[in-house]
Amino acid sequence: MMTAPAPLPIAIRRLPHGAGLPLPAYATAGAAGLDVVAAESLLLAPGARHAVATGFALAIPEGYEVQVRPRSGLALKHGVTCLNTPGTIDSDYRGEVKVILANLGDAPFPIAIGDRIAQLVPAVVQRATLVEAEVLDETARGDGGFGSTGVRC
Numbered sequence: 001m002m003t004a005p006a007p008l009p010i011a012i013r014r015l016p017h018g019a020g021l022p023l024p025a026y027a028t029a030g031a032a033g034l035d036v037v038a039a040e041s042l043l044l045a046p047g048a049r050h051a052v053a054t055g056f057a058l059a060i061p062e063g064y065e066v067q068v069r070p071r072s073g074l075a076l077k078h079g080v081t082c083l084n085t086p087g088t089i090d091s092d093y094r095g096e097v098k099v100i101l102a103n104l105g106d107a108p109f110p111i112a113i114g115d116r117i118a119q120l121v122p123a124v125v126q127r128a129t130l131v132e133a134e135v136l137d138e139t140a141r142g143d144g145g146f147g148s149t150g151v152r153c
């Protein structure tokens with residue numbers, strides 16, 4: 001049987017306006033994302049976007065990031081999603097984590113303090129060293145992209 005990787009310890013600091021709110025938590029034993037609740041209330045108008053306060057800050061170990069991802073229920077039922085999905089929390093960021101929500105639906109969407117608005121997924125970061133080259137190796141695809149293989153198989 002495959003063993004699950006050990007959970008990554010991430011330090012979390014509650015900010016004053018996050019007092020009393022639940023910290024991000026897994027809703028089920030197999031959930032991939034830690035659900036994040038809003039630390040402010042607002043009415044998100046159709047077409048509007050807002051960096052929603054969460055009331056906490058993280059210290060992510062070097063070599064990792066935390067991705068801020070939308071919740072599918074909000075997206076499907078209300079058109080509310082993370083505009084920059086997946087949002088990136090850098091390992092050297094110590095400010096408040098915010099969730100950039102956009103309302104792509106056609107009705108105003110109310111957000112109350114304590115509502116679950118997004119989920120956090122830690123990920124390993126593979127950094128790159130760019131090596132400048134005059135010529136790149138040839139491939140069958142070449143510069144074809146953006147739908148060059150068509151829609152149907």
Ligand SMILES: O=c1ccn([C@H]2C[C@H](O)[C@@H](COP(=O)(O)OP(=O)(O)OP(=O)(O)O)O2)c(=O)[nH]1
Binds near residue numbers: 089090091096
């Ligand atoms: O959904 C998000 C995305 C980013 N951030 C915070 C943490 C992240 O480390 C920082 C910078 O994010 P990013 O690198 O995506 O933004 P940028 O526009 O490139 O800003 P910067 O110049 O500050 O890196 O903003 C959030 O709180 N929520």
